[in-house]
Amino acid sequence: METPEDLSDPGNAWDNAPPRANKYPRDVLHVVVRAFGERHALPGIRMHVWKGLTADFVQRFANGVQCLRPVAAWVSVAMDATMLQLIQIAESMERYGLCTLADLRAFAGAHRFHGKRRCLRALAIARPGSASVKETELRVRLELRGLPAFAINYVVAGSAYDSRMEHTVDLAIAQYRVGLEYQGDQHRSDYRQYRRDREKLGAMAALGWSVFEVTQEDLNSAEALDRLAMRVACVIARQDGAEPRVARLTYARIADPRRAA
Template structure:
């Protein structure tokens, strides 16, 4: 049963209920993108937590597309910064690659800081950095990205930079080669 909450003095559904309702009209992939955004700190404060979502799906008696919701919940991750990071992570999993960690901590001694690449394979020291157009058109972002990649490389990491135009077949080959999965 849907229960309304008050928001700005108006009756509305809770974010968890709205998310649940999307399951009947969205793909699992779309639900994961929505879920990553809802628990993340993208453009607004998080709408709910991953544990509260897990509890909601488990304890709500009548949910449409419960199996789809459960599948999405298994793939939702905290700390994702953009839908393109989600796309890249889900793409890797769909290709049979191990799931990369979201924002793994990498200490970079040359700058005496810990960096967090978009996605990465810690043991293999492989970072995947998604570069949206802003990374190319902003002079400051471009300079910061170069410094970041140089620091990761100096720490012994391989960095694969990905854009919307990246040849995904080649990217998969590069990841497989680096992970020793050929």
């Protein structure tokens, strides 16, 4: 699954820097030990001390190798990952079946470790059901611009392919019939996929939906995301009469449960 290094691309470069931005070579093996005296200088290995490490944080494989449990591995990167990366990895761990967001919340709430507040804040924003780290990034970055919460992989009633499989949209604000689709390279290079996309967007437009397609180039540009957020805000404003605007919210703000209320 994804690691912070895998997510260090231009699309994440805008995000808040982690408390300690340690940069390791990508081929370094990270090892956790319980005490400073257990550390050794070995080529290709970076050793970290976790004084609170206990046996229930660890799983042992049949060959004797010991590894952190997924929930412990996630909190172990709390001080080296950005807030967006923590959210992306948490959702990814559930997507890959390693653990659930509820498992992460239970572990983070029950133990002491560096970065606990950051983890709890990330878990207040993370949601189940995302299909990719790019969809997570798109959703979070638009919520930071003041847009309402999005439904994930929303099924559009009354819209379907010829096979009768219902159309879904990556992110949706259903009450305003506005959706977002993240389009990876395969959506442009695969002709059949391209035709399916055009069919779906046409069917949804006939039902009154406004669907915006987003690419990596949009994620790489703060200005492009501002324009996208404003377009979505304008769709909403046409229906509820509010003045469209783009905000600048913090992670603490979008993690606050009072915001939804």
